[in-house]
Amino acid sequence: MSALxxxxxxxxxxxxxxxxxxxxxxxxxxxxxxxxxxxxxxxWQPYIVGFACNWCTYAGADLAGLSRMQYPPxxxxxxxxxxxxxxxQFVLRAFQKGADAxxxxxxxxxxxxxxxxxxxxxxxxxxxQRLLTFMGVDPRRFQARWISGxxxxxxxxxxxxxxxxVRPLGPNRLWREVEP
Amino acid sequence: MKELHNVNVAMRTLxxxxxxxxxxxxxxxWKKGSRPTLTSPLYIQDAAKADRLAYDQYAVSxxxxxxxxxxxxxxxxxxxxxGCDSRGVVRLLQDQxxxxxxxxxxGLPCPGMVDEAGSxxxxxxxxxxxxxVMADQVLGGVEVSKQPSAPTGVTAEAARKVGVGSRAGERxxxxxxxxxxxxxxxxxxxxxxxxxxxxxxxxxxxxxxxNCRDCIFDTExxxxxxxxxxxxxxxxxxxxxxxxxxxxxxxxxECERVCPMDIPIMTxxxxxxxxxEALFGPYDAGVDETVVPPLGRYQTxxxxxxx
Numbered sequence: 001m002s003a004l005x006x007x008x009x010x011x012x013x014x015x016x017x018x019x020x021x022x023x024x025x026x027x028x029x030x031x032x033x034x035x036x037x038x039x040x041x042x043x044w045q046p047y048i049v050g051f052a053c054n055w056c057t058y059a060g061a062d063l064a065g066l067s068r069m070q071y072p073p074x075x076x077x078x079x080x081x082x083x084x085x086x087x088x089q090f091v092l093r094a095f096q097k098g099a100d101a102x103x104x105x106x107x108x109x110x111x112x113x114x115x116x117x118x119x120x121x122x123x124x125x126x127x128x129q130r131l132l133t134f135m136g137v138d139p140r141r142f143q144a145r146w147i148s149g150x151x152x153x154x155x156x157x158x159x160x161x162x163x164x165x166v167r168p169l170g171p172n173r174l175w176r177e178v179e180p
Numbered sequence: 181m182k183e184l185h186n187v188n189v190a191m192r193t194l195x196x197x198x199x200x201x202x203x204x205x206x207x208x209x210w211k212k213g214s215r216p217t218l219t220s221p222l223y224i225q226d227a228a229k230a231d232r233l234a235y236d237q238y239a240v241s242x243x244x245x246x247x248x249x250x251x252x253x254x255x256x257x258x259x260x261x262x263g264c265d266s267r268g269v270v271r272l273l274q275d276q277x278x279x280x281x282x283x284x285x286x287g288l289p290c291p292g293m294v295d296e297a298g299s300x301x302x303x304x305x306x307x308x309x310x311x312x313v314m315a316d317q318v319l320g321g322v323e324v325s326k327q328p329s330a331p332t333g334v335t336a337e338a339a340r341k342v343g344v345g346s347r348a349g350e351r352x353x354x355x356x357x358x359x360x361x362x363x364x365x366x367x368x369x370x371x372x373x374x375x376x377x378x379x380x381x382x383x384x385x386x387x388x389x390x391n392c393r394d395c396i397f398d399t400e401x402x403x404x405x406x407x408x409x410x411x412x413x414x415x416x417x418x419x420x421x422x423x424x425x426x427x428x429x430x431x432x433x434e435c436e437r438v439c440p441m442d443i444p445i446m447t448x449x450x451x452x453x454x455x456x457e458a459l460f461g462p463y464d465a466g467v468d469e470t471v472v473p474p475l476g477r478y479q480t481x482x483x484x485x486x487x
Contacts, residue, residue, distance in 0.1 A: 123475055136366035
Protein backbone atom coordinates (compact mmCIF):
# COMPACT_ATOMS: atom_id res chain seq x y z
CA MET A 1 0.00 0.00 0.00
CA SER A 2 2.67 2.43 1.01
CA ALA A 3 4.63 1.67 -2.12
CA LEU A 4 1.63 2.54 -4.27
CA UNK A 5 0.35 5.50 -2.41
CA UNK A 6 2.72 8.12 -1.12
CA UNK A 7 -0.09 9.60 0.92
CA UNK A 8 -1.08 6.36 2.63
CA UNK A 9 -1.95 6.80 6.22
CA UNK A 10 -3.07 10.36 5.75
CA UNK A 11 -6.72 11.17 6.58
CA UNK A 12 -7.36 11.81 2.89
CA UNK A 13 -7.26 8.08 2.29
CA UNK A 14 -10.38 7.48 4.32
CA UNK A 15 -12.68 10.07 2.79
CA UNK A 16 -14.01 10.34 -0.71
CA UNK A 17 -12.80 13.75 -1.70
CA UNK A 18 -12.17 14.18 -5.37
CA UNK A 19 -10.91 12.58 -8.49
CA UNK A 20 -13.14 9.52 -8.34
CA UNK A 21 -14.86 9.24 -11.67
CA UNK A 22 -18.63 9.11 -11.31
CA UNK A 23 -18.65 10.05 -7.66
CA UNK A 24 -19.80 13.51 -6.69
CA UNK A 25 -17.48 15.65 -4.65
CA UNK A 26 -19.32 16.22 -1.44
CA UNK A 27 -19.21 19.36 0.59
CA UNK A 28 -18.74 18.81 4.28
CA UNK A 29 -22.06 19.33 6.06
CA UNK A 30 -22.47 22.91 7.18
CA UNK A 31 -21.70 23.38 10.81
CA UNK A 32 -21.81 27.15 10.99
CA UNK A 33 -22.45 29.99 8.62
CA UNK A 34 -19.18 30.99 7.01
CA UNK A 35 -17.55 34.01 8.50
CA UNK A 36 -20.79 35.38 9.85
CA UNK A 37 -21.50 36.95 13.14
CA UNK A 38 -17.85 37.83 13.50
CA UNK A 39 -17.20 40.28 16.18
CA UNK A 40 -14.61 42.95 16.40
CA UNK A 41 -13.96 44.33 19.85
CA UNK A 42 -17.07 42.49 20.96
CA UNK A 43 -19.24 44.26 18.39
CA TRP A 44 -21.26 42.41 15.78
CA GLN A 45 -20.09 43.00 12.24
CA PRO A 46 -22.41 42.77 9.22
CA TYR A 47 -21.49 40.29 6.52
CA ILE A 48 -22.22 41.72 3.08
CA VAL A 49 -21.95 39.94 -0.23
CA GLY A 50 -21.33 42.14 -3.22
CA PHE A 51 -21.71 40.98 -6.81
CA ALA A 52 -19.40 43.17 -8.85
CA CYS A 53 -19.32 43.31 -12.60
CA ASN A 54 -15.89 42.55 -13.99
CA TRP A 55 -15.69 45.57 -16.27
CA CYS A 56 -16.76 48.44 -14.06
CA THR A 57 -17.36 47.81 -10.38
CA TYR A 58 -14.59 45.28 -9.93
CA ALA A 59 -12.18 47.68 -11.62
CA GLY A 60 -13.52 50.43 -9.38
CA ALA A 61 -12.94 48.28 -6.33
CA ASP A 62 -9.47 47.47 -7.57
CA LEU A 63 -8.74 51.15 -8.00
CA ALA A 64 -10.00 51.83 -4.50
CA GLY A 65 -7.52 49.28 -3.23
CA LEU A 66 -4.67 50.63 -5.33
CA SER A 67 -5.45 54.12 -4.09
CA ARG A 68 -5.20 52.84 -0.49
CA MET A 69 -8.72 54.01 0.29
CA GLN A 70 -10.07 53.03 3.66
CA TYR A 71 -13.45 51.34 3.84
CA PRO A 72 -15.08 48.76 6.13
CA PRO A 73 -13.90 45.21 5.53
CA UNK A 74 -17.44 43.85 5.71
CA UNK A 75 -18.05 43.37 2.00
CA UNK A 76 -16.98 40.20 0.21
CA UNK A 77 -16.89 40.76 -3.50
CA UNK A 78 -17.88 38.12 -5.99
CA UNK A 79 -16.71 38.95 -9.48
CA UNK A 80 -19.24 38.26 -12.21
CA UNK A 81 -18.85 38.91 -15.93
CA UNK A 82 -21.77 41.33 -15.95
CA UNK A 83 -24.35 42.49 -13.46
CA UNK A 84 -26.81 40.79 -15.84
CA UNK A 85 -25.19 37.50 -14.87
CA UNK A 86 -26.56 37.81 -11.36
CA UNK A 87 -29.79 35.91 -11.17
CA UNK A 88 -32.30 35.94 -8.32
CA GLN A 89 -30.98 32.66 -6.96
CA PHE A 90 -27.54 34.19 -6.33
CA VAL A 91 -29.13 36.72 -4.03
CA LEU A 92 -31.27 34.17 -2.20
CA ARG A 93 -28.34 31.81 -1.87
CA ALA A 94 -26.25 34.56 -0.32
CA PHE A 95 -28.95 35.19 2.26
CA GLN A 96 -29.23 31.46 2.93
CA LYS A 97 -25.50 31.17 3.42
CA GLY A 98 -25.46 33.89 6.01
CA ALA A 99 -25.24 37.25 4.25
CA ASP A 100 -26.75 40.14 6.15
CA ALA A 101 -27.02 42.23 3.01
CA UNK A 102 -26.46 41.79 -0.71
CA UNK A 103 -25.23 44.39 -3.16
CA UNK A 104 -25.41 44.03 -6.91
CA UNK A 105 -23.15 46.49 -8.67
CA UNK A 106 -22.43 47.04 -12.32
CA UNK A 107 -21.68 49.55 -15.02
CA UNK A 108 -23.75 52.67 -15.39
CA UNK A 109 -26.65 52.30 -17.83
CA UNK A 110 -25.30 52.79 -21.31
CA UNK A 111 -21.80 51.71 -20.30
CA UNK A 112 -22.33 47.96 -20.21
CA UNK A 113 -19.45 46.06 -21.75
CA UNK A 114 -22.02 43.83 -23.42
CA UNK A 115 -24.26 46.70 -24.44
CA UNK A 116 -27.46 46.02 -22.57
CA UNK A 117 -26.83 43.64 -19.65
CA UNK A 118 -27.34 46.16 -16.89
CA UNK A 119 -30.68 47.34 -18.29
CA UNK A 120 -32.03 43.86 -17.70
CA UNK A 121 -30.42 43.79 -14.26
CA UNK A 122 -32.16 47.01 -13.42
CA UNK A 123 -35.61 45.66 -14.26
CA UNK A 124 -35.01 42.30 -12.63
CA UNK A 125 -33.75 43.59 -9.31
CA UNK A 126 -36.10 46.51 -9.10
CA UNK A 127 -38.83 43.89 -9.16
CA UNK A 128 -37.03 41.49 -6.87
CA GLN A 129 -36.35 44.12 -4.25
CA ARG A 130 -40.05 44.90 -4.14
CA LEU A 131 -40.88 41.21 -3.87
CA LEU A 132 -38.41 40.70 -1.03
CA THR A 133 -39.87 43.74 0.73
CA PHE A 134 -43.29 42.16 0.28
CA MET A 135 -41.95 39.04 2.00
CA GLY A 136 -40.72 41.05 4.95
CA VAL A 137 -37.07 41.72 4.06
CA ASP A 138 -35.83 45.17 4.88
CA PRO A 139 -35.12 46.87 1.53
CA ARG A 140 -31.79 48.11 2.88
CA ARG A 141 -30.57 44.53 2.90
CA PHE A 142 -30.74 44.23 -0.84
CA GLN A 143 -29.49 47.05 -2.99
CA ALA A 144 -27.99 47.75 -6.38
CA ARG A 145 -25.58 50.44 -7.46
CA TRP A 146 -23.87 51.59 -10.61
CA ILE A 147 -20.14 52.06 -10.03
CA SER A 148 -17.80 52.64 -12.95
CA GLY A 149 -14.16 51.63 -13.19
CA UNK A 150 -12.95 55.10 -12.29
CA UNK A 151 -15.34 55.63 -9.40
CA UNK A 152 -13.15 54.28 -6.60
CA UNK A 153 -14.39 56.94 -4.16
CA UNK A 154 -17.96 55.94 -4.97
CA UNK A 155 -17.14 52.31 -4.28
CA UNK A 156 -15.67 53.27 -0.94
CA UNK A 157 -18.71 55.39 -0.12
CA UNK A 158 -21.16 52.67 -1.14
CA UNK A 159 -19.47 50.03 1.01
CA UNK A 160 -19.29 52.41 3.93
CA UNK A 161 -22.90 53.51 3.53
CA UNK A 162 -24.23 49.97 3.13
CA UNK A 163 -22.30 48.72 6.16
CA UNK A 164 -23.60 51.56 8.28
CA UNK A 165 -27.14 51.00 7.02
CA VAL A 166 -27.07 47.30 7.84
CA ARG A 167 -25.33 47.56 11.19
CA PRO A 168 -28.40 48.83 13.07
CA LEU A 169 -30.57 46.16 11.43
CA GLY A 170 -28.60 43.38 13.06
CA PRO A 171 -27.97 39.91 11.66
CA ASN A 172 -30.35 38.66 9.01
CA ARG A 173 -32.06 35.53 10.26
CA LEU A 174 -34.61 35.17 7.48
CA TRP A 175 -33.95 32.20 5.17
CA ARG A 176 -30.63 31.43 6.81
CA GLU A 177 -29.70 27.77 6.48
CA VAL A 178 -27.57 27.55 9.57
CA GLU A 179 -27.59 29.57 12.71
CA PRO A 180 -24.47 31.64 13.22
CA MET B 181 -75.38 22.54 -17.88
CA LYS B 182 -77.96 22.74 -20.65
CA GLU B 183 -76.40 25.71 -22.47
CA LEU B 184 -73.32 23.59 -23.03
CA HIS B 185 -75.13 20.54 -24.38
CA ASN B 186 -74.63 21.52 -28.00
CA VAL B 187 -71.05 22.53 -27.28
CA ASN B 188 -70.39 19.06 -25.87
CA VAL B 189 -71.88 17.43 -28.96
CA ALA B 190 -69.85 19.71 -31.22
CA MET B 191 -66.67 18.98 -29.25
CA ARG B 192 -67.06 15.24 -29.69
CA THR B 193 -67.94 15.53 -33.37
CA LEU B 194 -65.03 17.83 -34.05
CA UNK B 195 -62.56 15.68 -32.12
CA UNK B 196 -63.73 12.57 -33.95
CA UNK B 197 -63.41 14.25 -37.34
CA UNK B 198 -59.98 15.65 -36.56
CA UNK B 199 -58.68 12.28 -35.38
CA UNK B 200 -60.30 10.26 -38.14
CA UNK B 201 -59.00 12.54 -40.87
CA UNK B 202 -55.54 12.46 -39.33
CA UNK B 203 -55.43 16.24 -39.04
CA UNK B 204 -54.31 15.87 -35.44
CA UNK B 205 -52.50 13.09 -33.61
CA UNK B 206 -54.23 13.74 -30.32
CA UNK B 207 -56.86 15.86 -28.61
CA UNK B 208 -56.64 17.49 -25.20
CA UNK B 209 -59.97 17.98 -23.49
CA TRP B 210 -61.82 17.00 -20.36
CA LYS B 211 -63.88 14.01 -19.26
CA LYS B 212 -66.37 13.51 -16.48
CA GLY B 213 -64.61 12.21 -13.39
CA SER B 214 -65.72 9.87 -10.66
CA ARG B 215 -68.00 12.48 -9.13
CA PRO B 216 -70.55 14.76 -10.79
CA THR B 217 -68.54 17.75 -9.60
CA LEU B 218 -65.31 16.50 -11.08
CA THR B 219 -64.26 17.12 -14.68
CA SER B 220 -60.69 16.03 -15.23
CA PRO B 221 -58.21 16.29 -18.11
CA LEU B 222 -58.38 13.80 -20.93
CA TYR B 223 -56.00 13.12 -23.78
CA ILE B 224 -57.26 10.94 -26.62
CA GLN B 225 -55.53 9.62 -29.69
CA ASP B 226 -58.32 7.34 -30.79
CA ALA B 227 -61.43 8.68 -32.56
CA ALA B 228 -63.54 5.98 -30.87
CA LYS B 229 -62.88 7.64 -27.53
CA ALA B 230 -64.11 11.06 -28.62
CA ASP B 231 -67.44 10.42 -26.89
CA ARG B 232 -65.70 10.55 -23.53
CA LEU B 233 -65.03 14.26 -23.99
CA ALA B 234 -67.05 16.49 -21.73
CA TYR B 235 -67.09 20.15 -20.81
CA ASP B 236 -69.04 21.87 -18.08
CA GLN B 237 -68.66 24.36 -15.26
CA TYR B 238 -66.30 22.00 -13.39
CA ALA B 239 -63.70 21.80 -16.19
CA VAL B 240 -61.34 24.11 -14.35
CA SER B 241 -58.06 22.41 -15.33
CA UNK B 242 -55.82 24.42 -17.60
CA UNK B 243 -54.62 21.91 -20.18
CA UNK B 244 -52.07 24.11 -21.91
CA UNK B 245 -49.05 22.87 -19.93
CA UNK B 246 -49.83 19.32 -21.11
CA UNK B 247 -48.81 20.37 -24.62
CA UNK B 248 -45.24 20.33 -23.33
CA UNK B 249 -45.38 16.52 -23.29
CA UNK B 250 -45.23 16.61 -27.07
CA UNK B 251 -42.97 19.58 -27.65
CA UNK B 252 -40.38 17.40 -29.40
CA UNK B 253 -42.98 15.85 -31.67
CA UNK B 254 -43.90 17.50 -34.95
CA UNK B 255 -47.42 16.14 -35.14
CA UNK B 256 -50.34 18.44 -34.53
CA UNK B 257 -52.43 18.21 -31.38
CA UNK B 258 -55.81 19.80 -30.84
CA UNK B 259 -56.54 21.47 -27.53
CA UNK B 260 -59.81 22.80 -26.15
CA UNK B 261 -59.35 26.07 -24.31
CA UNK B 262 -61.27 28.46 -22.13
CA GLY B 263 -60.16 32.07 -21.98
CA CYS B 264 -57.54 31.52 -19.28
CA ASP B 265 -56.21 28.36 -20.94
CA SER B 266 -55.73 30.16 -24.25
CA ARG B 267 -53.31 32.53 -22.56
CA GLY B 268 -51.31 29.49 -21.51
CA VAL B 269 -51.09 28.35 -25.13
CA VAL B 270 -49.91 31.82 -26.14
CA ARG B 271 -47.33 31.57 -23.36
CA LEU B 272 -45.94 28.34 -24.85
CA LEU B 273 -45.97 29.76 -28.38
CA GLN B 274 -44.23 32.93 -27.28
CA ASP B 275 -41.63 30.95 -25.33
CA GLN B 276 -41.10 28.87 -28.47
CA UNK B 277 -41.84 25.67 -26.62
CA UNK B 278 -44.27 24.68 -29.36
CA UNK B 279 -44.78 25.99 -32.87
CA UNK B 280 -48.14 27.08 -34.29
CA UNK B 281 -47.95 24.00 -36.53
CA UNK B 282 -47.96 21.73 -33.50
CA UNK B 283 -51.23 22.94 -32.04
CA UNK B 284 -54.81 23.43 -33.13
CA UNK B 285 -56.56 25.67 -30.63
CA UNK B 286 -60.31 25.30 -30.24
CA GLY B 287 -61.92 28.03 -28.19
CA LEU B 288 -64.86 27.34 -25.91
CA PRO B 289 -67.29 29.68 -24.18
CA CYS B 290 -66.69 29.80 -20.42
CA PRO B 291 -69.71 29.64 -18.11
CA GLY B 292 -67.55 30.50 -15.07
CA MET B 293 -65.98 27.65 -13.16
CA VAL B 294 -67.46 26.57 -9.85
CA ASP B 295 -66.16 24.52 -6.94
CA GLU B 296 -67.78 21.38 -5.55
CA ALA B 297 -70.22 23.42 -3.51
CA GLY B 298 -71.34 25.22 -6.67
CA SER B 299 -69.99 28.66 -5.85
CA UNK B 300 -68.00 30.60 -8.42
CA UNK B 301 -64.21 30.35 -8.11
CA UNK B 302 -62.47 33.51 -7.01
CA UNK B 303 -60.26 33.46 -10.08
CA UNK B 304 -63.37 33.48 -12.28
CA UNK B 305 -64.96 36.33 -10.36
CA UNK B 306 -61.70 38.24 -10.94
CA UNK B 307 -61.39 37.11 -14.56
CA UNK B 308 -60.60 39.73 -17.20
CA UNK B 309 -60.24 37.46 -20.21
CA UNK B 310 -63.18 35.03 -20.22
CA UNK B 311 -62.97 34.70 -24.01
CA UNK B 312 -60.11 32.96 -25.79
CA VAL B 313 -57.35 35.40 -26.76
CA MET B 314 -56.47 33.20 -29.70
CA ALA B 315 -58.12 30.24 -31.39
CA ASP B 316 -57.98 28.45 -34.72
CA GLN B 317 -61.62 27.45 -34.35
CA VAL B 318 -64.35 28.29 -31.89
CA LEU B 319 -67.39 26.42 -30.64
CA GLY B 320 -70.52 27.73 -28.97
CA GLY B 321 -70.36 31.12 -30.66
CA VAL B 322 -67.59 32.47 -28.44
CA GLU B 323 -65.68 35.47 -29.74
CA VAL B 324 -61.90 35.64 -29.83
CA SER B 325 -60.78 38.80 -28.10
CA LYS B 326 -57.38 40.15 -27.13
CA GLN B 327 -58.97 42.83 -24.96
CA PRO B 328 -60.46 42.44 -21.50
CA SER B 329 -64.08 41.73 -22.30
CA ALA B 330 -67.38 40.36 -21.06
CA PRO B 331 -68.16 36.67 -21.62
CA THR B 332 -69.56 35.82 -25.04
CA GLY B 333 -71.10 32.76 -26.68
CA VAL B 334 -73.89 30.48 -25.58
CA THR B 335 -72.95 30.72 -21.90
CA ALA B 336 -72.65 34.51 -21.83
CA GLU B 337 -75.92 34.92 -19.95
CA ALA B 338 -75.08 32.20 -17.41
CA ALA B 339 -71.60 33.61 -16.88
CA ARG B 340 -72.97 37.08 -16.32
CA LYS B 341 -75.49 35.74 -13.85
CA VAL B 342 -72.92 33.97 -11.66
CA GLY B 343 -70.68 37.03 -11.79
CA VAL B 344 -67.73 36.14 -14.03
CA GLY B 345 -65.42 39.16 -14.06
CA SER B 346 -67.58 41.03 -11.57
CA ARG B 347 -64.68 41.50 -9.16
CA ALA B 348 -61.94 42.10 -11.74
CA GLY B 349 -61.17 45.42 -10.08
CA GLU B 350 -60.46 43.72 -6.76
CA ARG B 351 -57.76 41.40 -8.05
CA UNK B 352 -55.09 43.10 -6.00
CA UNK B 353 -57.08 43.22 -2.76
CA UNK B 354 -55.12 40.42 -1.10
CA UNK B 355 -51.83 42.02 -2.17
CA UNK B 356 -52.89 45.41 -0.83
CA UNK B 357 -53.96 43.86 2.44
CA UNK B 358 -50.56 42.24 2.93
CA UNK B 359 -48.70 45.35 1.86
CA UNK B 360 -50.41 47.22 4.65
CA UNK B 361 -48.73 45.02 7.24
CA UNK B 362 -45.45 45.74 8.98
CA UNK B 363 -42.25 44.02 7.87
CA UNK B 364 -42.33 41.72 10.90
CA UNK B 365 -45.93 40.70 10.19
CA UNK B 366 -45.15 40.05 6.54
CA UNK B 367 -42.12 37.99 7.50
CA UNK B 368 -44.19 35.95 9.94
CA UNK B 369 -47.00 35.48 7.43
CA UNK B 370 -44.74 34.24 4.66
CA UNK B 371 -42.65 32.12 7.00
CA UNK B 372 -45.86 30.38 8.01
CA UNK B 373 -46.86 29.88 4.38
CA UNK B 374 -43.42 28.66 3.32
CA UNK B 375 -43.26 26.27 6.24
CA UNK B 376 -46.39 24.56 4.92
CA UNK B 377 -44.80 23.75 1.57
CA UNK B 378 -44.04 20.09 1.01
CA UNK B 379 -42.19 20.79 -2.24
CA UNK B 380 -44.36 18.53 -4.33
CA UNK B 381 -43.76 20.93 -7.26
CA UNK B 382 -47.39 20.59 -8.35
CA UNK B 383 -47.48 24.36 -8.89
CA UNK B 384 -44.54 24.11 -11.23
CA UNK B 385 -45.82 21.09 -13.11
CA UNK B 386 -49.19 22.63 -13.90
CA UNK B 387 -47.81 26.02 -14.89
CA UNK B 388 -47.61 26.89 -18.60
CA UNK B 389 -44.98 29.53 -17.76
CA UNK B 390 -42.76 26.94 -16.00
CA ASN B 391 -41.67 25.36 -19.26
CA CYS B 392 -37.90 25.05 -18.89
CA ARG B 393 -36.62 21.78 -20.25
CA ASP B 394 -34.28 21.48 -17.29
CA CYS B 395 -35.80 23.00 -14.19
CA ILE B 396 -33.37 24.31 -11.59
CA PHE B 397 -35.25 22.28 -9.00
CA ASP B 398 -34.65 19.05 -10.88
CA THR B 399 -31.05 19.72 -11.68
CA GLU B 400 -28.42 17.20 -10.71
CA UNK B 401 -25.98 19.98 -10.02
CA UNK B 402 -25.37 20.25 -6.36
CA UNK B 403 -25.64 23.38 -4.38
CA UNK B 404 -28.66 25.25 -5.62
CA UNK B 405 -31.34 24.05 -3.32
CA UNK B 406 -31.64 21.26 -0.84
CA UNK B 407 -34.24 18.57 -1.47
CA UNK B 408 -35.29 18.82 2.16
CA UNK B 409 -38.41 20.86 2.82
CA UNK B 410 -36.83 23.27 5.29
CA UNK B 411 -38.14 26.81 5.70
CA UNK B 412 -35.03 28.19 4.07
CA UNK B 413 -35.19 25.92 1.03
CA UNK B 414 -38.96 26.39 0.73
CA UNK B 415 -38.56 30.16 0.66
CA UNK B 416 -35.82 29.76 -1.93
CA UNK B 417 -38.17 27.67 -4.03
CA UNK B 418 -41.12 30.03 -3.64
CA UNK B 419 -39.19 33.17 -4.50
CA UNK B 420 -37.25 31.57 -7.34
CA UNK B 421 -40.45 30.21 -8.84
CA UNK B 422 -42.09 33.62 -8.54
CA UNK B 423 -39.13 35.41 -10.16
CA UNK B 424 -38.96 32.86 -12.96
CA UNK B 425 -42.57 33.46 -13.93
CA UNK B 426 -42.48 37.20 -13.24
CA UNK B 427 -43.90 39.04 -16.21
CA UNK B 428 -44.81 35.73 -17.81
CA UNK B 429 -47.52 34.45 -15.46
CA UNK B 430 -50.78 34.23 -17.42
CA UNK B 431 -52.92 34.57 -14.31
CA UNK B 432 -54.72 31.23 -14.73
CA UNK B 433 -54.50 30.51 -11.00
CA GLU B 434 -53.72 26.83 -11.47
CA CYS B 435 -50.69 26.90 -9.13
CA GLU B 436 -52.83 27.94 -6.24
CA ARG B 437 -55.62 25.51 -7.12
CA VAL B 438 -53.36 22.46 -7.26
CA CYS B 439 -51.44 23.37 -4.12
CA PRO B 440 -52.24 20.67 -1.55
CA MET B 441 -51.15 22.95 1.28
CA ASP B 442 -53.22 25.99 0.25
CA ILE B 443 -50.29 28.35 -0.08
CA PRO B 444 -51.45 31.69 -1.58
CA ILE B 445 -49.14 31.42 -4.59
CA MET B 446 -51.24 33.72 -6.75
CA THR B 447 -50.81 36.51 -4.23
CA UNK B 448 -47.10 36.52 -5.02
CA UNK B 449 -47.76 36.38 -8.75
CA UNK B 450 -50.25 39.21 -8.48
CA UNK B 451 -47.81 41.28 -6.45
CA UNK B 452 -45.28 40.92 -9.26
CA UNK B 453 -47.92 41.79 -11.85
CA UNK B 454 -48.86 44.88 -9.91
CA UNK B 455 -45.25 46.02 -9.60
CA UNK B 456 -44.54 45.35 -13.26
CA GLU B 457 -47.51 47.48 -14.25
CA ALA B 458 -46.42 50.25 -11.90
CA LEU B 459 -42.79 50.21 -13.00
CA PHE B 460 -42.80 49.21 -16.64
CA GLY B 461 -46.30 50.00 -17.86
CA PRO B 462 -49.43 47.93 -18.43
CA TYR B 463 -48.82 44.38 -19.54
CA ASP B 464 -50.96 41.28 -19.78
CA ALA B 465 -48.89 38.16 -20.26
CA GLY B 466 -50.00 35.57 -22.76
CA VAL B 467 -52.36 37.83 -24.67
CA ASP B 468 -50.37 39.23 -27.55
CA GLU B 469 -47.65 36.94 -28.79
CA THR B 470 -45.72 39.78 -30.39
CA VAL B 471 -45.19 41.79 -27.20
CA VAL B 472 -42.03 40.68 -25.39
CA PRO B 473 -42.49 40.07 -21.62
CA PRO B 474 -41.32 43.00 -19.47
CA LEU B 475 -38.24 41.32 -17.99
CA GLY B 476 -37.07 40.38 -21.47
CA ARG B 477 -36.88 43.95 -22.70
CA TYR B 478 -35.85 47.30 -21.28
CA GLN B 479 -36.05 51.02 -21.74
CA THR B 480 -33.13 53.32 -21.19
CA UNK B 481 -35.26 55.51 -18.94
CA UNK B 482 -36.55 52.76 -16.64
CA UNK B 483 -37.08 53.83 -13.03
CA UNK B 484 -34.08 53.55 -10.71
CA UNK B 485 -35.69 54.08 -7.36
CA UNK B 486 -33.42 51.65 -5.54
CA UNK B 487 -30.13 53.07 -6.79
